[in-house]
Amino acid sequence: MAPMPMSSYPKKIKIVEVGPRDGLQNERAQIPTEAKIKFVHGLAKAGLKNIEATSFVHPKAVPQLADAMEVLTALDDLPEDTDVSVLVPNMRGLDRAISAGSKHIAVFTACSESFNQKNIKCGIEESFERITPVIERAKAEGIKIRGYVSTVFGCPYEGDVDPKVALAVTQRLLDLGCYEVSLGDTIGVATPRSVQKAMSVILEGVGPEKLALHFHDTRGTALVNVFLGMQLGIRVFDASAGGLGGCPYAPGAAGNLSTEDLVYFLQGLGVETGVDLEALAEASLTLEQSLDHPLPGRTVATFRDKFCREKQSQA
Numbered sequence: 281m282a283p284m285p286m287s288s289y290p291k292k293i294k295i296v297e298v299g300p301r302d303g304l305q306n307e308r309a310q311i312p313t314e315a316k317i318k319f320v321h322g323l324a325k326a327g328l329k330n331i332e333a334t335s336f337v338h339p340k341a342v343p344q345l346a347d348a349m350e351v352l353t354a355l356d357d358l359p360e361d362t363d364v365s366v367l368v369p370n371m372r373g374l375d376r377a378i379s380a381g382s383k384h385i386a387v388f389t390a391c392s393e394s395f396n397q398k399n400i401k402c403g404i405e406e407s408f409e410r411i412t413p414v415i416e417r418a419k420a421e422g423i424k425i426r427g428y429v430s431t432v433f434g435c436p437y438e439g440d441v442d443p444k445v446a447l448a449v450t451q452r453l454l455d456l457g458c459y460e461v462s463l464g465d466t467i468g469v470a471t472p473r474s475v476q477k478a479m480s481v482i483l484e485g486v487g488p489e490k491l492a493l494h495f496h497d498t499r500g501t502a503l504v505n506v507f508l509g510m511q512l513g514i515r516v517f518d519a520s521a522g523g524l525g526g527c528p529y530a531p532g533a534a535g536n537l538s539t540e541d542l543v544y545f546l547q548g549l550g551v552e553t554g555v556d557l558e559a560l561a562e563a564s565l566t567l568e569q570s571l572d573h574p575l576p577g578r579t580v581a582t583f584r585d586k587f588c589r590e591k592q593s594q595a
């Protein structure tokens with residue numbers, strides 16, 4: 281493939297911030313609900329317009345996000361143009377999301393039977409038996425529905441995954457009524473070659489405007505994969521503030537692509553993101569004070585000294 285000429289970089293990229301959900305779901309130390317709420321407010325203040333704020337999965341599956349109801353209901357005062365979504369695994373999750381006032385959900389499955397079994401205790405076909413009525417009800421309630429397909433570029437249990445399965449699962453989610461499907465590199469094994477290989481099959485059946493890419497950065501390949509995704513016409517990328525993240529049911533999965541790294545990279549290309557990098561780093565570093573480890577993102581680290589000095593001078 282010829283390199284993308286500078287003049288043909290997209291004007292704008294949409295970032296879906298998944299830190300408060302994908303990021304926090306893997307944290308060991310219980311983070312106070314107030315800190316989570318402050319985190320989401322900080323992200324919105326930094327200019328992120330699409331934020332996945334929490335998850336209505338079974339509280340035993342992800343105890344860290346058992347306070348989903350409290351978090352979501354405390355986000356009522358966000359600016360109207362901040363689009364807040366939540367992860368929903370089944371009808372019980374949808375009931376809880378609706379009670380908390382959700383107007384936007386994300387449903388999820390995978391293109392690997394083994395990963396689905398570990399993650400949601402059912403195979404691909406059965407996952408659609410669960411998801412279909414959830415989507416039907418959400419549509420009837422006027423709720424927007426995003427879809428996720430996990431393990432598109434590799435599975436922790438099965439290794440390589442057939443891109444034709446990824447395409448079939450993606451098409452099914454779109455046919456049911458998802459407005460967009462986010463293709464997940466759940467354990468961060470993708471490289472530009474494997475992205476190219478899978479996407480050449482998926483893009484034969486689905487237009488790039490219906491797709492997002494969701495890279496975990498386990499091996500430092502997330503940004504270069506984004507760059508390739510942009511060249512393939514993808515304009516929506518998921519990322520997590522500070523590089524938080526992982527999936528408790530995907531051994532070996534490290535944090536998501538860090539939003540600060542993505543914003544820095546896109547700004548360097550002259551691509552609009554609408555995000556104030558310093559304000560974003562401040563939101564991440566404020567949250568870091570409630571974690572039991574430093575954030576893994578690299579760009580956020582360049583703001584840490586200044587943030588700590590300012591905190592000390594305020595104390």
Ligand code: HMG
Nearest residue numbers: 336337338341369372373399400401428430431464466527
């Ligand atoms: P299950 O135990 O099979 O559920 O869990 P069940 O339907 O058999 O129900 C058992 C009991 O749980 C019932 O209660 C239900 O009401 C209750 P009882 O009648 O016995 O008193 N229950 C619930 N309670 C609250 N909220 C709920 C809920 N559902 C059932 N939503 C289930 C199946 C799917 C719910 C569970 O396995 C689960 O929640 N799994 C989610 C695991 C998870 O969150 N994984 C991480 C997110 S996915 C991800 O990170 C990947 C992604 O980022 C993309 C990528 O990177 O690839 C999206």
Ligand code: MG
Nearest residue numbers: 302464466494
């Ligand atoms: Mg993920």
